[in-house]
Amino acid sequence: MNTSTIESPPHSKNAPLASALSLVVPGAGQLYLARRNRGLAILATTPFLIYLINWALTNFRMESIAVWLWLGLALFWAWNVFDAYRLARGQTTVDWLGLILPLIVIYLISWQVTDINLDRLVKRFSDVQVVFKALMYPDLFTQVDGSWQPSENFGDIIGKIVDKPAPGWLVQLGLAQKDAKVPTPVLGKMAETIAIGLMATLLAILLAVPLSFFAAHNIMSRVPGGTVIYYAMRAFLNVVRSIDTMIWGIIIVVWIGLGSFAGTMALTIHSIAALGKLYSEEVEHIDAGPIEAITATGANLFQVIRYAVIPQIIPPFLAYTLLRWDINMRMATVVGFVSGGGIGYFVVETIYKGAFEQYAAAFWAVVIIIILVDYVSAKWRERILAGEVKVTAAAPKPFYTSLRALTWLVIGLAVFVLCWQLSEIDPRKLFEPAPTFVKNIRDFVTIDLSPDVFDTVLKQTLITIFQALLATTIGGLLAVPFSFLAARNLMGANPLAQVIYYFVRGALSVLRSIEVLLYVLIFVIWVGIGPFAGMLALAITSFALIGKLFSEAIENIDPGPSEAIAATGATGLQVIMYAILPQIIPPFVSYLIYQWDINIRMATIVGLAGGGGVGFLLKTYFDLLQYHKAGTVVAMIVVVVTVMDFASAKIRERMV
Amino acid sequence: MLKVENLNKVYPNGTVALKDVSFEVADGEFLAVIGLSGSGKSTLMRCINRLIEPTSGRIFWDGTELTALSADEMRKVRRQIGMVFQQFNLVKRSSVMINVLSGRLGYVSPYQSLFNYFSSADHARALKNLERLGLREKAYVRADSLSGGQQQRVGIARALMQEPKLILADEPVASLDPVLSHSILKYLEQMNKEDGITVLCSLHFLDLVHRYSTRAIGLKEGKLVFQGLPQEIDDAQFKTIFGQEAERVTIL
Numbered sequence: 001m002n003t004s005t006i007e008s009p010p011h012s013k014n015a016p017l018a019s020a021l022s023l024v025v026p027g028a029g030q031l032y033l034a035r036r037n038r039g040l041a042i043l044a045t046t047p048f049l050i051y052l053i054n055w056a057l058t059n060f061r062m063e064s065i066a067v068w069l070w071l072g073l074a075l076f077w078a079w080n081v082f083d084a085y086r087l088a089r090g091q092t093t094v095d096w097l098g099l100i101l102p103l104i105v106i107y108l109i110s111w112q113v114t115d116i117n118l119d120r121l122v123k124r125f126s127d128v129q130v131v132f133k134a135l136m137y138p139d140l141f142t143q144v145d146g147s148w149q150p151s152e153n154f155g156d157i158i159g160k161i162v163d164k165p166a167p168g169w170l171v172q173l174g175l176a177q178k179d180a181k182v183p184t185p186v187l188g189k190m191a192e193t194i195a196i197g198l199m200a201t202l203l204a205i206l207l208a209v210p211l212s213f214f215a216a217h218n219i220m221s222r223v224p225g226g227t228v229i230y231y232a233m234r235a236f237l238n239v240v241r242s243i244d245t246m247i248w249g250i251i252i253v254v255w256i257g258l259g260s261f262a263g264t265m266a267l268t269i270h271s272i273a274a275l276g277k278l279y280s281e282e283v284e285h286i287d288a289g290p291i292e293a294i295t296a297t298g299a300n301l302f303q304v305i306r307y308a309v310i311p312q313i314i315p316p317f318l319a320y321t322l323l324r325w326d327i328n329m330r331m332a333t334v335v336g337f338v339s340g341g342g343i344g345y346f347v348v349e350t351i352y353k354g355a356f357e358q359y360a361a362a363f364w365a366v367v368i369i370i371i372l373v374d375y376v377s378a379k380w381r382e383r384i385l386a387g388e389v390k391v392t393a394a395a396p397k398p399f400y401t402s403l404r405a406l407t408w409l410v411i412g413l414a415v416f417v418l419c420w421q422l423s424e425i426d427p428r429k430l431f432e433p434a435p436t437f438v439k440n441i442r443d444f445v446t447i448d449l450s451p452d453v454f455d456t457v458l459k460q461t462l463i464t465i466f467q468a469l470l471a472t473t474i475g476g477l478l479a480v481p482f483s484f485l486a487a488r489n490l491m492g493a494n495p496l497a498q499v500i501y502y503f504v505r506g507a508l509s510v511l512r513s514i515e516v517l518l519y520v521l522i523f524v525i526w527v528g529i530g531p532f533a534g535m536l537a538l539a540i541t542s543f544a545l546i547g548k549l550f551s552e553a554i555e556n557i558d559p560g561p562s563e564a565i566a567a568t569g570a571t572g573l574q575v576i577m578y579a580i581l582p583q584i585i586p587p588f589v590s591y592l593i594y595q596w597d598i599n600i601r602m603a604t605i606v607g608l609a610g611g612g613g614v615g616f617l618l619k620t621y622f623d624l625l626q627y628h629k630a631g632t633v634v635a636m637i638v639v640v641v642t643v644m645d646f647a648s649a650k651i652r653e654r655m656v
Numbered sequence: 657m658l659k660v661e662n663l664n665k666v667y668p669n670g671t672v673a674l675k676d677v678s679f680e681v682a683d684g685e686f687l688a689v690i691g692l693s694g695s696g697k698s699t700l701m702r703c704i705n706r707l708i709e710p711t712s713g714r715i716f717w718d719g720t721e722l723t724a725l726s727a728d729e730m731r732k733v734r735r736q737i738g739m740v741f742q743q744f745n746l747v748k749r750s751s752v753m754i755n756v757l758s759g760r761l762g763y764v765s766p767y768q769s770l771f772n773y774f775s776s777a778d779h780a781r782a783l784k785n786l787e788r789l790g791l792r793e794k795a796y797v798r799a800d801s802l803s804g805g806q807q808q809r810v811g812i813a814r815a816l817m818q819e820p821k822l823i824l825a826d827e828p829v830a831s832l833d834p835v836l837s838h839s840i841l842k843y844l845e846q847m848n849k850e851d852g853i854t855v856l857c858s859l860h861f862l863d864l865v866h867r868y869s870t871r872a873i874g875l876k877e878g879k880l881v882f883q884g885l886p887q888e889i890d891d892a893q894f895k896t897i898f899g900q901e902a903e904r905v906t907i908l
Contacts, residue, residue, distance in 0.1 A: 289745035298734035298762025
């Protein structure tokens with residue numbers, strides 16, 4: 001938005017009238033001047049700001065800044081009158097003021113509402129020092145009789161070997177005596193976490209594939225009544241997806257109790273919805289040409305699906321599944337916070353006990369595993385989407401004749417069985433819920449909309465949105481300088497630059513591998529329970545993700561325009577202004593909006609670990625067994641997340 | 657012999673694609689179908705093998721009324737009608753071999769084909785057809801690693817797998833360089849002359865019509881406006897088919 005002029009002849013419009021209209025009803029003057037979008041934007045912004053200021057002043061102690069808030073609004077109002085006057089006379093206007101004034105008001109409110117207290121960051125640093133120190137000395141090995149050995153904590157996290165009675169099959173094979181103790185490996189919490197992530201992904205595929213066809217417009221429009229099913233399925237997937245895995249975790253525990261199985265189910269449910277949406281979009285984008293060609297050969301419907309549809313959708317389906325596996329592994333490290341099982345449960349216990357060295361060991365185990373998973377998943381996706389082109393003279397052999405493929409098959413089956421056991425999957429539990437289950441569900445669905453509850457929920461929801469806004473802003477501001485340091489094309493030849501590049505890249509990867517809830521735990525120790533801790537945690541994760549996305553955007557700059565601008569005799573600064581900035585600003589803004597969208601989802605759960613906002617409310621209601629109020633919170637989350645998701649997608653669509 | 661009688665096609669959105677089109681094609685002919693984009697050429701081709709259902713009119717082929725067949729019966733007839741497309745319509749991520757073999761789908765057992773199983777006779781036939789189109793050594797590469805001209809040859813090989821009596825070629829060279837156009841059309845001509853396959857081929861360039869076809873029909877806004885020998889298309893005829901604005905262009 002730069003300065004703009006109005007094209008219509010000035011004599012047709014009355015400038016005093018326009019400004020008078022805007023003075024009485026902000027935006028009315030602009031509407032009168034036929035500037036529809038501008039007028040509507042001002043018309044909507046003014047009451048919104050009034051409501052927000054009023055809400056903030058009645059709900060929070062912020063008398064000290066009340067003057068500034070009202071002043072901001074007054075200045076915006078004055079700007080709008082001035083704007084109408086200038087527009088009517090066909091003069092240039094100052095657009096950016098109209099944008100910046102409401103933003104100042106909003107940021108002032110967010111600052112107060114999120115309970116930001118920079119003092120505490122400094123004063124209470126001593127409290128958190130012990131955690132940082134522990135991170136340097138994770139409890140993994142102990143010295144026994146002068147030699148280093150894996151500690152008990154190592155066994156809990158990674159695994160250990162315990163003497164156990166010999167299993168039946170070993171006795172039968174004659175390899176062990178009956179009742180004799182044999183060393184048996186017992187896997188730790190990390191293995192359990194990996195199993196949860198893996199099983200959830202596998203189970204989700206099974207359900208998401210069929211569902212995705214019902215959510216694909218090109219398929220359902222051919223079936224009678226299909227359009228209705230299409231819209232219902234789309235809505236269903238969107239609602240399920242808008243409720244975070246962690247919240248599903250809380251809900252599922254009511255159904256099947258604490259444990260790894262509950263975590264697996266929570267991940268599965270959310271994955272089904274997320275994958276179902278991505279799969280269905282892929283089905284909608286298939287090329288109709290091959291379908292036509294195969295039909296023309298006289299093939300029947302099943303053959304058409306087998307030869308024209310499936311070959312087209314398998315690679316993108318696989319790629320999305322791998323991406324989801326990556327996400328599921330991350331979520332599996334924290335789902336134990338609410339549902340028990342996995343490393344998440346272990347982490348919470350260590351923090352409550354104050355056993356920070358044990359926490360540190362789990363922390364680093366998570367970092368290593370997640371970075372590994374991230375790498376494998378990315379490489380694999382790359383390979384699938386690029387699709388290796390093999391030039392061979394002979395026909396490829398069927399897979400079952402290759403020893404290598406058979407070995408992988410056996411390993412895969414063994415891993416599957418192991419994971420099934422570790423994640424404690426027990427479908428029978430689904431059909432044997434607690435006796436109060438039906439009543440709880442009924443409570444949950446009949447949401448409580450009494451003014452008291454609604455106001456409380458709304459208040460916490462607004463805090464959540466402000467938290468997300470501030471976190472995105474802070475994370476984004478921090479990310480800009482670092483993203484340049486993490487861009488390969490800028491950090492080229494010089495060895496020092498190379499070192500900086502690898503260091504920044506590595507640091508971003510480590511920060512990114514930790515789920516936001518694990519940060520919340522640290523910040524709660526540092527600045528205390530509340531929205532400030534949640535906001536800081538969100539800011540760190542935002543910084544890590546935006547930093548990566550920004551640096552990739554910089555790496556993707558097309559050198560052509562720079563060359564062209566330089567060829568006109570422009571200076572270095574002019575090249576940056578005219579060739580580089582225009583290329584990176586749109587993706588930067590798009591990523592920021594995307595991150596805000598993610599942060600709103602995430603902000604709904606930071607409260608589960610003491611990070612304030614709507615998640616804290618949700619956990620309280622669940623702990624107090626007030627399911628109808630919990631239902632209100634979940635309904636509110638669905639609405640807010642869906643609206644944000646839609647708005648962010650629309651805005652980004654228009655920007656690209 | 658292919659006989660089209662009073663064929664009409666109106667799309668659900670109201671577009672009239674074909675208006676009362678009637679013509680005949682004798683066995684062994686190479687019939688060029690000419691006309692501007694949107695004149696109904698593609699619709700006509702697809703009505704013949706009923707990938708698109710005509711609104712009214714009748715189509716006879718070798719005495720069978722195609723327009724009266726059930727879906728399953730039509731499927732069996734399609735086996736003998738090969739089709740070649742402007743965009744090649746290969747499954748890009750599958751190998752050339754699988755793309756060619758898929759031309760046999762109408763003949764093989766549906767259950768076996770679900771597992772990519774084709775008989776060794778079909779494999780031999782596929783290799784022979786690829787050999788004929790000069791693509792034997794590309795049999796096991798992915799289809800999208802080939803150039804446009806090569807992909808279209810795979811498309812022709814797929815059609816040949818059907819052992820067709822008729823080939824419908826819908827703008828087979830419109831997405832290719834002029835040099836390649838001749839190479840592709842020569843293969844179609846070869847199929848026409850050596851194997852006696854009837855060819856219906858829609859074309860843009862009059863040069864190509866003169867060079868390859870034995871007879872031509874012209875469509876304009878869904879109506880048949882010309883029927884005769886390629887040599888009979890004089891300037892007046894040309895303007896009727898392509899409009900007053902049109903100018904002749906030559907390629908190579």
